[in-house]
Structures are given as structure tokens and as C-alpha cells.
Amino acid sequence: MDWNTTYSKGRKYPQFSDVFLDELLALLSKRYHSSNIGRVVDIGCGRGELAIQLAKRGIKVTGFDSSEKALELARANAVEANVDNFVQFIKADIEKFEDNKLEKEIARAQLVICKLVIAFLNDRVSFLKKINLNMRDKALLLLQTPVFLDKKGLTNHLSSISVPKNKIENELKEIFSNFSLLKEELMAEGVFLNTYVVKKN
Secondary structure, three states: OOHHHHHHOOOOOOOOOHHHHHHHHHHHHHHHOOOOOOEEEEEOOOOOHHHHHHHOOOOEEEEEEOOHHHHHHHHHHHHHOOOOOOEEEEEOOOOOOHHHHHHHHHHHOOEEEEEOOHHHOOOHHHHHHHHHHHOOOOOEEEEEEEEEOOOOOOOHHHHHHOEEHHHHHHHHHHHOOEEEEEEEEEEEOOEEEEEEEEEOO
């Protein structure tokens, strides 16, 4: 997919509600026994909407994306929201973990977010293993992706943006110490938008 063209056309994607985000941060605060959430890494940050939502709550965020156009929009959005001192956006091939930038940021973060990305990867198992390897102790991974139970009857579009539910859950189980389904929403007939909270192995 040509992400620069996609973002140039003004394409937007579903965002977390403020209520859901506050619930997530409360969960993280409980895990760390502190209301001070240190750092977040947003992998596949796109236009930076989620990073900016977090920055408005005083959280330092580093966003990574392969699309220069997306990052250009993200930086402009951060300036407009007056949170550019809380966020940084870095261009990277997120599957290659190039130049150690992504590994270093993941190792510093208390929360790693991978939202609407996993279905577009060439090798998601290798990608998830790298995240687990680099995450600090007690860090959490928030993974959101469309999933399907049965590919039969799905449109080509839905099939291309979603993953088999049993397969992704088995992969999470094998790679990480444990995971839970935080939220499940019907996205289209036969497809759900699932949000998982995953703990480092």
C-alpha cells in the first residue's frame, strides 16, 4: 500500500475515545503503582492523533511511521495542539527495526502501542517477537486490529485489513507471557475490531 498517497488524500482512521484512553491509562497506572506514565511508543503513528491525545495528558510519546506524509501531518498537528514539546515523530521501516531507534525507544517505554498496523505486515510473528525482546519488564503492549473468524464471504478490502482471530491470539499466547481482550467492537459483518492488552514474556 502507498501510505504517502493514502495520507495525501486525507484518509483518517478510527481513534480511541477519551473515555477508553483514560481507562487504559488507569490500568497502566495500577500496574506501575503510579499515576506518572513515563513514556509511550506509538508504532505506525500515522497522522499522530493518538500521540497527541496522550501528549495532552502530559505523557511523552515517540511515534514511528514509514510514511513521510503522515509524519509531516503529525508534526503539524502537534504544533497546532501545542504539544510538540511532548512528542517526536520518526520515519522508520517498522518491520526492519532499523538503526536501533525503535528498539531503544521500546526499551524506554512503559506502553507500546500498535494500532491498525499488524494486518499490513509481511511477517507479524517476527515483528511481535522483536517487540517482546525489546520491551522492558512490566511494560504493556496495546495491540488493536480488525479480526475475522471466517474469511469466507469477506470482501477483498475487509480481508486485506484484518487477520484471523484464532491465529493472532495463538501468536500472542506463544510469544508473550499473557494477553487479554480489552475491547471488541463489530466493525462489519464477520469482522470485529479487537483491542488486546499484552504483557512481556
